[in-house]
Amino acid sequence: MKLLATVLEQVEKRNPNEPEFHQAVQEVLESLEPVAERHPEWVKAGIFDRIVEPERQILFRVSWVDDAGRVQVNRGFRVQFNSALGPYKGGLRLHPSVNLSIIKFLGFEQILKNSLTTLPIGGAKGGSDFDPKGKSDGEIMRFCQSFMTELYRHIGPDTDVPAGDIGVGGREIGYMYGQYKRIRNEFTGVLTGKTIGWGGSLARTEATGYGLCYFMEEAMNAKGKSFKGSTVVVSGSGNVAIYATEKVHQLGGKVVALSDSDGYIHDPDGIDLKAVQQIKEVRRGRIKEYLADHPKATYAPGCAGIWTIPCDVALPSATQNEIDGDAAARLVKNGCFAVGEGANMPSTPEAVQVYLKNKVIYGPAKAANAGGVATSALEMSQNSMRLAWTFEEVDARLKAIMVGIYRNSARAAKEYGDPDNLEKGANIAGFEKVAKAMYEQGVAY
Numbered sequence: 001m002k003l004l005a006t007v008l009e010q011v012e013k014r015n016p017n018e019p020e021f022h023q024a025v026q027e028v029l030e031s032l033e034p035v036a037e038r039h040p041e042w043v044k045a046g047i048f049d050r051i052v053e054p055e056r057q058i059l060f061r062v063s064w065v066d067d068a069g070r071v072q073v074n075r076g077f078r079v080q081f082n083s084a085l086g087p088y089k090g091g092l093r094l095h096p097s098v099n100l101s102i103i104k105f106l107g108f109e110q111i112l113k114n115s116l117t118t119l120p121i122g123g124a125k126g127g128s129d130f131d132p133k134g135k136s137d138g139e140i141m142r143f144c145q146s147f148m149t150e151l152y153r154h155i156g157p158d159t160d161v162p163a164g165d166i167g168v169g170g171r172e173i174g175y176m177y178g179q180y181k182r183i184r185n186e187f188t189g190v191l192t193g194k195t196i197g198w199g200g201s202l203a204r205t206e207a208t209g210y211g212l213c214y215f216m217e218e219a220m221n222a223k224g225k226s227f228k229g230s231t232v233v234v235s236g237s238g239n240v241a242i243y244a245t246e247k248v249h250q251l252g253g254k255v256v257a258l259s260d261s262d263g264y265i266h267d268p269d270g271i272d273l274k275a276v277q278q279i280k281e282v283r284r285g286r287i288k289e290y291l292a293d294h295p296k297a298t299y300a301p302g303c304a305g306i307w308t309i310p311c312d313v314a315l316p317s318a319t320q321n322e323i324d325g326d327a328a329a330r331l332v333k334n335g336c337f338a339v340g341e342g343a344n345m346p347s348t349p350e351a352v353q354v355y356l357k358n359k360v361i362y363g364p365a366k367a368a369n370a371g372g373v374a375t376s377a378l379e380m381s382q383n384s385m386r387l388a389w390t391f392e393e394v395d396a397r398l399k400a401i402m403v404g405i406y407r408n409s410a411r412a413a414k415e416y417g418d419p420d421n422l423e424k425g426a427n428i429a430g431f432e433k434v435a436k437a438m439y440e441q442g443v444a445y
C-alpha cells in the first residue's frame, strides 16, 4: 500500500484497541490502492481519509430490570458511518461480545455493501453487549424498550433505519418498534425486519440466506459449477444459516452440517431442516437436540471442527473470524471449491489468502450477504408507498439484485486486472459509487 498507507496508520493511531475495525479497513484499503492511483481527485478531496471516520458515534447506557427485580446495566451503540447514498441503514446486534470495534467494523463494511445493492441507503450498525441467551420474554421486552428509549432520538425513516442482526429477530424488532411508536406517536418504517401484517416485507426473513445462494450460484455458474449435486457445510443455525440451507436444498445441493456457539451437528444424509427450525425458531433450543430424532447424525462440541467435514461448498454463516488459515487449508485439501460468506467477515485475512491462492470461488460477505439489507430497503419502499408486494415479487427483485451485485463485482475485478478476485471487485464497485457521491456533495456536509 503506497498512497493509502497513511490512511491505515491514522486509523490505527486514532482507534487503538479496535482490531476488528483495523482488519476490515485494511482489507478494503488494500483493494482500493489502484482506485486511488486512477482518481487523484478523490485522494485530494480526502475521500479515503473521510470514509474511515464515522459521521457520528452514539454510546449510551441501557438499564433495565430483570425478573428477579435486579437492575441490570448494558451499553448501547449506534455508529452512523456514512450517509452519502441515503439514510443510515444497518442491523442491531445483541451479543455479549459486542464492543465499539465490532460495531465499527460492521458499520464500515455496511457502507460498501449497501452501495453494492444499488439502493439508496447509507451505512450504519448498532447493538449492545446484552446477552439474550437464557432471558425470559419479559426481560427481552424490557431490555428492547429501554434500548429504544434512548435510540429513538437518533433515528427516523429519513435519517436512520436499523434492522436485525445476531440476537435480533422479529420478536426484538417488534418490542423496539412498539416503544418507538409509543414515544413518537408515529407509525413509520423506522425499523425493518418487522413481522408480516404491520409493515414487514414478505421474503425479508429468507433474504440473506436466499441471496447468498443466488450470488454463489451465479459465481459458480461462471466457472461451470453449481449447487446441484454439491455437498455443503453451513455454520450457524440462525436466520442466515437456516434460509441458506433451505435454498441450497431447493437448488439441488445437500447441506450436511450446521452449528451453534456450543458445537456442530453432522448428518451425512442431509440436514432435516424442519427439525432444525423446530429446535431453533420455535423452541429456541440448542443444535445438539437434533440428535434425539436423528440417530445417524453426530454432534461435536466447539465450532472450529465443522470445517474438517469434507464438502464442495462452505457457507460460513455464524460470526466473524470463524475460518482461519488452517481451517481454510483443510477445506481446500478436502476438495472445497467455493466459499460464500453469509456472516460478516467470517474468514481471517490468512483464510482469504488461501482461497485466492487455490482459486476457490470466493463470495465475500459484503457482496454475498447483501440480500438481507437489500430486502430491508425494499421493505422501506413498500412502507413509504403503503403497499405490500407478494413473496414472488420481492424474491424476484432480490434475485435480480444479487445477480447484479455479482456482475458488478466481477466487472470491477476484471477492469482492475484481477478477474477472479471478487473481494477486490466488490470493494472497488461498492466504493466507487460512495466516493463519487461524497466528492459531489463537498467536504463540509
Ligand code: NDP
Residues within 6 Å of the ligand: 095, 097, 164, 165, 166, 167, 168, 208, 235, 236, 237, 238, 239, 240, 241, 259, 260, 261, 262, 303, 317, 318, 319, 320, 342, 343, 344, 369, 370, 372, 373
Ligand atoms: P442469529 O442470531 O439468527 O444466528 C447466529 C448463529 O450463529 C447462531 O447459531 C449462533 O449460535 C451462532 N453464533 C453467534 N455468535 C457466535 C460465536 N461467537 N461463535 C460461534 N457461533 C456463533 O444471527 P444471523 O443469522 O442473523 O447472523 C449471522 C451472521 O450473518 C452474522 O455475522 C451477521 O452479521 C450476518 N448477517 C446477517 C444478516 C441478516 O439479515 N440477519 C444480514 C447480513 C449479514 P447461538 O445460538 O449459540 O448463539
